[in-house]
Amino acid sequence: MVKPNSEFNSKSVKCDFMGCYKCCIETEMILTDDDLNRIENLGYDKNEFCLDTKETDGYWQLRNKKSILGNTCYFLSNHGKCTIYENRPQGCQIYPLIYDFEFEKPVIDLDCREAVYFNKQEYSQSQIITLEKLISNLFR
Numbered sequence: 001m002v003k004p005n006s007e008f009n010s011k012s013v014k015c016d017f018m019g020c021y022k023c024c025i026e027t028e029m030i031l032t033d034d035d036l037n038r039i040e041n042l043g044y045d046k047n048e049f050c051l052d053t054k055e056t057d058g059y060w061q062l063r064n065k066k067s068i069l070g071n072t073c074y075f076l077s078n079h080g081k082c083t084i085y086e087n088r089p090q091g092c093q094i095y096p097l098i099y100d101f102e103f104e105k106p107v108i109d110l111d112c113r114e115a116v117y118f119n120k121q122e123y124s125q126s127q128i129i130t131l132e133k134l135i136s137n138l139f140r
């Protein structure tokens with residue numbers, strides 16, 4: 001259950017589960033324009049780290065690659081670390097908080113390895129607003 005107005009006041013949902021990279025395998029993360037610009041400013045080409053927009057209904061979505069860890073995000077190292085962690089997409093920063101379009105509310109993604117733990121947390125209004133802004137940026 002995601003509850004607003006708690007003292008849990010960080011803007012991003014910090015995942016401290018070291019060694020887990022489950023959400024970076026076969027990622028379907030969509031990027032905002034800000035994400036694209038920020039990552040391209042690091043020297044990466046969006047045509048390399050994203051799927052062709054013809055395959056994604058026009059969205060910029062992270063590309064996966066074959067690695068020794070499986071079919072993993074373009075930016076996941078062979079050691080299971082995000083190589084652009086400080087600049088990772090906003091959706092990655094707030095994950096496992098996602099938006100459930102069927103019920104029109106933020107929820108914890110049950111695909112997260114530690115979904116039970118995250119479901120016990122309470123989420124601040126600022127986190128909910130961050131997620132809603134992200135969704136509206138994506139579907140602009």
Ligand code: SF4
Binds near residue numbers: 082083084085
């Ligand atoms: S950008 Fe980083 S955090 Fe996001 S899916 Fe890729 S490796 Fe994981």
Ligand code: SF4
Binds near residue numbers: 113115
């Ligand atoms: S799957 Fe869940 S626990 Fe694992 S790294 Fe992603 S957010 Fe953290």
